Amino acid sequence: MAGIRKGTRRGRSWLALLLIMVAFPCGAETQAVAEREGGRVKLGISEYTDIGVKGPVDNPVTALDKDKSRKSTADHSKFKELQGPFNSGPEVTRACLKCHNKAGDQFIHNKHWTWSYRNPVTGQQLGKDYLINNFCTNARGNEGMCAQCHAGFNRTSPDYDLSRQENIDCLVCHESTGTYYKLPPTRGNKACAILFEGKPPIDWVKVAQSVRLPARANCGSCHFFGGGGDNVKHGDLSSVLFHPPREVDVHMSEQGGNFACIICHVGEGHQWAGSRYNMIARDEKEHALPEPGMERQTATCESCHGDKPHPRTSIRGFKLNDHVDRVACESCHVPYTARGGVATKVFWDWRTAGRLKNGVGYQEEGYIQGNGEARDTYKSIKGSFKYDENFPPVYRWFNGVVTYTTIDTVFDPTKPVEINHIEGSPSDPDSRIWPFKKMRTMQPYDRGRNTLVYMHLWGDDKDAFWGNFNFSRAIAHGMKENGIPYSGEYGFVETWSWWPQNHMVAPKEKALDCDQCHSKKGRLASLTGFYLPGRDSAPWLDWFGLFLVGGTLAGVGGHGALRLLLRRRKS
Amino acid sequence: MPIRKVRIFNGFERFWHWTQALLIFILLFTGFRVHGFYRLISFDQAVYFHVVAALSLIVLWIFAIFWHLTTGTWRHYLPTTQGLWPVVRFYAWGIFKGEQHPYRKHFWRKHNPLQAASYLGLKLFLFPVIWFSGLAYLSYNLWQNGVSHPALGWIATIHVAAAFAILAFVIIHLYLLTTGGSFVHHLAPMITGYDDVELTEAELAYLEQDEPQRLKRR
Numbered sequence: 001m002a003g004i005r006k007g008t009r010r011g012r013s014w015l016a017l018l019l020i021m022v023a024f025p026c027g028a029e030t031q032a033v034a035e036r037e038g039g040r041v042k043l044g045i046s047e048y049t050d051i052g053v054k055g056p057v058d059n060p061v062t063a064l065d066k067d068k069s070r071k072s073t074a075d076h077s078k079f080k081e082l083q084g085p086f087n088s089g090p091e092v093t094r095a096c097l098k099c100h101n102k103a104g105d106q107f108i109h110n111k112h113w114t115w116s117y118r119n120p121v122t123g124q125q126l127g128k129d130y131l132i133n134n135f136c137t138n139a140r141g142n143e144g145m146c147a148q149c150h151a152g153f154n155r156t157s158p159d160y161d162l163s164r165q166e167n168i169d170c171l172v173c174h175e176s177t178g179t180y181y182k183l184p185p186t187r188g189n190k191a192c193a194i195l196f197e198g199k200p201p202i203d204w205v206k207v208a209q210s211v212r213l214p215a216r217a218n219c220g221s222c223h224f225f226g227g228g229g230d231n232v233k234h235g236d237l238s239s240v241l242f243h244p245p246r247e248v249d250v251h252m253s254e255q256g257g258n259f260a261c262i263i264c265h266v267g268e269g270h271q272w273a274g275s276r277y278n279m280i281a282r283d284e285k286e287h288a289l290p291e292p293g294m295e296r297q298t299a300t301c302e303s304c305h306g307d308k309p310h311p312r313t314s315i316r317g318f319k320l321n322d323h324v325d326r327v328a329c330e331s332c333h334v335p336y337t338a339r340g341g342v343a344t345k346v347f348w349d350w351r352t353a354g355r356l357k358n359g360v361g362y363q364e365e366g367y368i369q370g371n372g373e374a375r376d377t378y379k380s381i382k383g384s385f386k387y388d389e390n391f392p393p394v395y396r397w398f399n400g401v402v403t404y405t406t407i408d409t410v411f412d413p414t415k416p417v418e419i420n421h422i423e424g425s426p427s428d429p430d431s432r433i434w435p436f437k438k439m440r441t442m443q444p445y446d447r448g449r450n451t452l453v454y455m456h457l458w459g460d461d462k463d464a465f466w467g468n469f470n471f472s473r474a475i476a477h478g479m480k481e482n483g484i485p486y487s488g489e490y491g492f493v494e495t496w497s498w499w500p501q502n503h504m505v506a507p508k509e510k511a512l513d514c515d516q517c518h519s520k521k522g523r524l525a526s527l528t529g530f531y532l533p534g535r536d537s538a539p540w541l542d543w544f545g546l547f548l549v550g551g552t553l554a555g556v557g558g559h560g561a562l563r564l565l566l567r568r569r570k571s
Numbered sequence: 572m573p574i575r576k577v578r579i580f581n582g583f584e585r586f587w588h589w590t591q592a593l594l595i596f597i598l599l600f601t602g603f604r605v606h607g608f609y610r611l612i613s614f615d616q617a618v619y620f621h622v623v624a625a626l627s628l629i630v631l632w633i634f635a636i637f638w639h640l641t642t643g644t645w646r647h648y649l650p651t652t653q654g655l656w657p658v659v660r661f662y663a664w665g666i667f668k669g670e671q672h673p674y675r676k677h678f679w680r681k682h683n684p685l686q687a688a689s690y691l692g693l694k695l696f697l698f699p700v701i702w703f704s705g706l707a708y709l710s711y712n713l714w715q716n717g718v719s720h721p722a723l724g725w726i727a728t729i730h731v732a733a734a735f736a737i738l739a740f741v742i743i744h745l746y747l748l749t750t751g752g753s754f755v756h757h758l759a760p761m762i763t764g765y766d767d768v769e770l771t772e773a774e775l776a777y778l779e780q781d782e783p784q785r786l787k788r789r
Contacts, residue, residue: 315619316619322711325712326719426718426719429716429718513613513615514613514614514618515610515614518605518614519610520607530723531727533727534614537728537731538724541731544735545731545732548735548739549735549738549739549742552739556742556743559662559746560749566668567669570669
């Protein structure tokens, strides 16, 4: 667990404050700095202490038409194949595949396994094995750490044998005891070794016999912690969703639908609908409203709610349905990002990474989130962060096509670089207005070639950044290892990434009021190129009105006054 | 010629007038909220009541058009230059000198020529403009064809501009109630239906014989 905890060193942190204030001269940053004052400093670089299932394992609805869990036709605890003994994950997987003899072949073609996806629209090679994000930047080359969330065993490098089915991790998705856990596949630098301490051994037989359809606890144990911590990446996927209150997520709440993730992310043959890489921004009419009880291989709202989701028995419902072709459901029904008490990262500054105290890395708590827990606003291994919660998303026209800045994309470093560019416009019938969380990062790039870089973060060697804190060596190593040309000089570039907000759908009474967008300084104030009632008007129109109505009043007033005046004079 | 109190506005006409007045007031009030002049009520409420009032007014109008055509009342709005100049001269000059209004209501012509021309303009130009722009605005989803159509901005602009003109009409309409007699004197006929009308002997005889209920007993 965490290293030695010490009180704030006032003098030192004030100096840090001063530096940060100089570096970021805007209001929000000063607030973050003020919050930083009370933060505790923890020596050491232990990571991921906050990852894992929170509370009891959920028992969600997995069959929508029956409104309850699907009835399994088998009690796995009775199978002789699962009586063990098992001493490792692959042993369990071999037992699973003995009966589920097509599951292995299904699974090895899945993104969870390959970490590879070629977008059929843009032709881009995507997937965790290739992409660079603006959080920990790259999984490639850092599998020893990042493949903790690979749905397989022992992925320690890019040269992973993707045909070896015994390495599929069936348990992470199917076990139901809540006692199963995954550790990073390699130990990394000795400074990070603390990660592996204090975990009880896995009872392989017990977890193997507990398998069922995936619950929120299964998907969430990775997807709620993307980016290396609770809700770090998505903004709408946090540990709150293990057991969300109704007002946070009406579908997943046990007081609401108690849905498993797979109710919407429908799958067949270990392929699931609803990937961020290639989205359906506007579900066509012919796809919406399937036959009752039928599953559709899409994860859109329309696949259940249809394209006229509001009651057609009222004027209000009609008017709201008029929005559906241009406004994504989420724009009104996911009213704020990061609800329920767990904050999300909104800014990350790699430039400050590598500071040491007493010759070792450290972490600084500087943000107390809604549920009262402290979040680190500085980590020697990662740099400085800012968090936010319960904040309005950014709205963009989006047609489902996302273009990524990949390792070979050359960009102009004087401007912010979009890690994933959201395509769409008001004149495009496939586009709708979508809500996004915007992530802003200062991250290393190749200053000579104007490209992003692969960093070597994890490893028990002299180059791994996590342990040695040297960008120059970490980048050179990461690039060389992957055969990417590198100029030898790095700098820092501002990057943005856009995270569509689809989860944490609030109950309808918490949906946005019309005024949130239909007003002059509303949420859509910066979206141009279309007429929005209540926000837009021709600039001359009010002058015309003032002239006409004011002129009429003046004329009538003058006429009346003259009558009164002359009548008085007469009498 | 005898001046008698004759019922010139029947029940439907008064109902039409006052309902229309109320609906126009609601439409102006909610419409300017949608336009963004004030935030006393929510956008949601403003749109809801605006649409309800507009649809109600359309229904009322369908009845009113039918009534105008079937009863021949539309003839009251036929434009004429006969007697127009004295009325114009009265509002521009005579009124200040305490002159009498030059127009006497006729049994077959209840509006003075200027009034008739204004109402005709309102009914044939301003109202159609606000109706057509309003219906196009309301039904944009049916014709914008999946993309945000640039015409919507123009439709909204025309709609609001027409609303300004109607507001100007309402102001003048109310002000003119104070001219050529008292405010109450002008208002009363639209409430009771009866007004002083100069009748020819023939008209009086006709009314006494065929429509005695339209004559107020002395």
